[in-house]
Amino acid sequence: MKPIQLFDTASSTYTYVLFDPVSLDAVIIDPVDTQIMRDLTVLRERGLRLVWALETHAHADHITSAGQLAELAGAKTTAPEGCGISSASVLLKEGDTLTFGTEQVRALLTPGHTAGSMCxxxxxxxxxxxxxxxNGCGRTDFQSGSAADLYHSITQVLFKLSDATTVWPGHDYQGRSSSSIGQEKISNARVAGKTEAEFTAIMAALHLPPPKRIKEAVPANLHLGLRHDAPVPHALVQRDAEGYAGDISVTLAHQWWQAGDAVLVDVRTDAERAWVGFVPEAIGIAWKQWPGMVSNPDFDQALLAAVPAGKKALLLCRSGVRSIAAAKRATELGLQAYNILEGFEGDPNDHAQRGQRGGWRFNGLPWRQG
Ligand SMILES: N[C@@H](CCC(=O)N[C@@H](CS)C(=O)NCC(=O)O)C(=O)O
Ligand SMILES: [Fe+2]
Structure with missing residues (x-):
């Protein structure tokens, strides 16, 4: 029995409908918002009852219709627990199964394209x-992506499935529709016969432009596509500032960071980070300067190395004082630099909460999500 494969040409996304032929209970995987009428028609014409809408990850290139399908077709929504999609009704862990009729879908945790991605x-x-x-794989250069994790997920998780397993990808940009594990083991140009180091080098050399819709897609998909046109919440604060690009709230910093637009730089000392708590994914470059000191070449050099051209630098310290000085210096160095208001001890009303030495949390979830 095969799944129904549907294609969205605008984003080259494949959506899948699987169903139990006896009960006609169905599952949809990675539905696209603009295709909702098509998908509802497919379900209606075949007499299917949508039980689950599943996301493989928080997409960066299109907006999901999972939230709308839950409202219109009565499906329950599910997403990997590590993707920050907190509005899903069921958050999946490695090995979890979902039942539809007498059929089952099993979740495999396969981090790499994003930290929480699943197959x-x-x-x-x-x-x-x-x-x-x-003959490819998802990119690993944003949303907590990791080439090393992806190599492991492909070679140690997916390639352990039987060679005859049919591979149904989330995208294809060249009109191909499916493959098999056996085929990909032999011929996938990025992975077949490659060491982890070779794979990582290939991924690092891709230099792909960001997906065109990443800024709207990621925040929308964290709410299953339901809130992308909602009014901007109060906590998305951005204020002009003297000597640097501006002051921003933690929430806005998180949004820019999720969208892959910004690098988060923690200017506290190693000792403070170890004692008070760290921010996963932030680059630690301590601000060791004081009035009268002209400049600190170590700081300058590390900062310039950490922030690629075209990305914003978001400066964070304990309370938002050192980060202003650091943002001014970053601006002198030619960067587009922002100070994160109130720093690590930021107002919990801003939806960010300090972690217990385990790191920052955001809306109750670790900062590192996606
Ligand atoms: N041109 C597309 C690019 C989309 C893109 O980067 N897609 C991601 C998946 S979210 C990817 O991993 N693509 C792999 C590739 O392009 O090889 C767009 O702007 O939307
Ligand atoms: Fe993606």
Whole structure:
């Protein structure tokens, strides 16, 4: 039995519908907002009852219709627990199964394209999202991506499935529709016969432009596509400032960071970070300067190395004082630099909460999500 494969040409996204032929209970994987009428029509014409809407990850290139499908078709929404999609009704862990009729889908945790990405196994099919594409794989340069994790997920998780397993990718940009684990093991140009170091080098050399819709897609998908046109919440604060690009709230910093627009720089000392708590994913470059000191070449050099051209530098300290000085220096160095208001001890009303020495949390979730 095969899944129904549907394609969105604007984003080259594949959506899948699987169903139990007896009960006609169905599952949809990675639905696209602009295709909701098509998908509802497919379900209606075949008499299917949508039980689950599944996300493989928080997409960066299109907006999901999962939230709308829950409202219109009565589906329950599910997403990997590590993707920050807190509005999903069920958050999936490695090995979890979802039942529809007498059929089951099993979740495989496959980090790499994003930290929380998952693939789904149904019978002898695997829906690989952006983890494994046909003769390719998802990029790893934003949303907590990691080439090393992706290499492991492909070679140690997906390639352990039987060679006959059909691979149904989340995208294809060249008109191909499916492959198999056996085929990808032999011929995937990025992974087949490659060491982790070779794979990591290939991924580092891709230099792809960011997805065109990343800024709207990621925040929208963290709410299953339901809130992308809602009014901007109060906590998305941005104020002009003297000598640097501006002061921003933690929430806005988080949004820019999630969208891959910014590098987060923690200017506290190593000792403070160890004692008070760290911010996962922030680059630690201590601000060791004081009035009268002209400049600190170590800080300058590390900062310039940490912030690639075209990305914003978001400066964070304990309470938002050192980070202003650091933002001014970053501006002198030619960067577009912002100070994060109130720093690590930021107002919890700003939806960011300090972690217990385990790191910053955001809306109750670790900062490192996506
Ligand atoms: N041109 C596309 C690029 C989309 C893109 O970067 N897609 C991600 C998945 S979210 C990816 O991993 N692409 C792999 C590739 O382009 O090889 C857009 O602007 O939307
Ligand atoms: Fe993606």
């Amino acid at each position: 789904f196994v149904w019978r002898d099919h695997v829906f690989t999202g952006d983890t494994l594409l046909i």
